[in-house]
Amino acid sequence: MTTLFRSGHVALVGRPNVGKSSLLNAFVGAHLGAVSAKPHTTRQRLLGVRSFDDGQIAFLDTPGMQQRRPTAVHKAMDRAVEQAFAAVDLVVLVVEAGQWKRGDDDALARARQTGLPIALAVNKIDLVKDKPQLLPYLDRIGKRHDFVAVLLVGARKEQGTEEACRRLVALLPEREALYEPDTLTDRSERHLAAELVREQLMRQLGEEVPYACAVEVEQFVVEGARRRIAAIIWVERDGQKAIVIGEGGERIKRIGTKAREEIERLLEGSVHLELWVKVRPDWSDSERALRRLGFD
Ligand SMILES: Nc1nc2c(ncn2[C@@H]2O[C@H](COP(=O)(O)OP(=O)(O)O)[C@@H](O)[C@H]2O)c(=O)[nH]1
Ligand SMILES: [Mg+2]
Structure with missing residues (x-):
């Protein structure tokens, strides 16, 4: 049976x-x-x-x-x-x-x-x-x-x-499993990490700037139980870059610390996270840029 x-x-x-x-x-x-x-x-x-x-x-x-x-x-x-x-x-x-x-x-x-x-x-x-x-x-x-x-x-x-x-x-149809039982998501650790950085941008920046931000993971290296991640935060204008960095780099530091903690919890290992803020006026309106940011 x-x-x-x-x-x-x-x-x-x-x-x-x-x-x-x-x-x-x-x-x-x-x-x-x-x-x-x-x-x-x-x-x-x-x-x-x-x-x-x-x-x-x-x-x-x-x-x-x-x-x-x-x-x-x-x-x-x-x-x-x-x-x-x-x-x-x-x-x-x-x-x-x-x-x-x-x-x-x-x-x-x-x-x-x-x-x-x-x-x-x-x-x-x-x-x-x-x-x-x-x-x-x-x-x-x-x-x-x-x-x-x-x-x-x-x-x-x-x-x-x-x-x-x-x-x-x-409420679902009778059907075999669609994914391996230990599958959690279809997204890579790299993508999930970028999203957790973006989450902090959404949370820690004001009403306008977060929508001008995108996160691209440039480097994702696994060294045993430790991950070394370097990510670029793309913004559209110089003024936004200054806001993300904050006075004396205070804000970017807080964003990085919180994001690192969340990534460590999710991936169950220690993480070294490096963030860079760069200006790219067209990131949200360039199909090529979006593909690099992981959009389908
Ligand atoms: N009080 C309360 N807040 C919640 C609950 N679920 C979500 N939120 C908050 O609602 C806001 C929007 O949540 P989010 O999941 O991003 O909504 P989405 O835009 O529909 O994906 C966030 O501030 C959440 O913390 C809940 O069960 N209770
Ligand atoms: Mg949502």
Whole structure:
């Protein structure tokens, strides 16, 4: 007798900042995707795989679709979303508990266009002080679509994420595993490291500059349990370079320290991280530059 195994790709969609990348990280139990309080932190497609004895889910995190400027980087982000959906079995629409904004309507409309079953993840439940208030809310949003499941989660503290995972597995088709059981992601350590540097740029810089930054890992050398990483932070103008470096190099130092700690935790080994800030006016609007930055 063969045991029943279920597997598939699950796309996390939703308006910016609802916690899609945080959820992916919580579901797979590793800090794979960049998370920040700023919208459009996620720029590239990311797969996070969670394996159980009886099933496997490959979670897909995608950048948001609505872009202000249709430059090459934004077109690349949109392409990544379209391609990523080709293999998806189930869509999880992520919303913030107690809220429903126009961006949620847009995200639901796009999810519907796929024709796939849609589950709803109500995230950030930790921010709801008066839990009974959630009931009328859940009642209301449940009427917007015939969701195949409604999952209450708090990604930041991994509340309900384990149960949510189990329920999602049950919704997948009977199928053999799609990835080796120890697979965590389809991205290289190099790429993940670049993203953790970019995460710190998003977190530690102001409102404008992080969007003018890209991170390119120039050197990634494994020496036993230690990794030597050298990365370039590309900015578009000299003024931005000065901001990233900070007075007396204070800011770049803090960015580097925090990023190194996060990379060490993820890759489970010590890391030597060297960061360089360089100006390249066209990085976000040059297809060639983007390929070097790892865009599909
Ligand atoms: N309080 C709280 N904040 C969360 C939770 N999940 C995510 N966040 C925060 O929401 C912000 C956006 O998260 P992120 O994962 O980058 O959202 P994304 O743009 O949808 O990928 C970040 O500041 C997260 O720390 C949660 O469960 N509770
Ligand atoms: Mg994100």
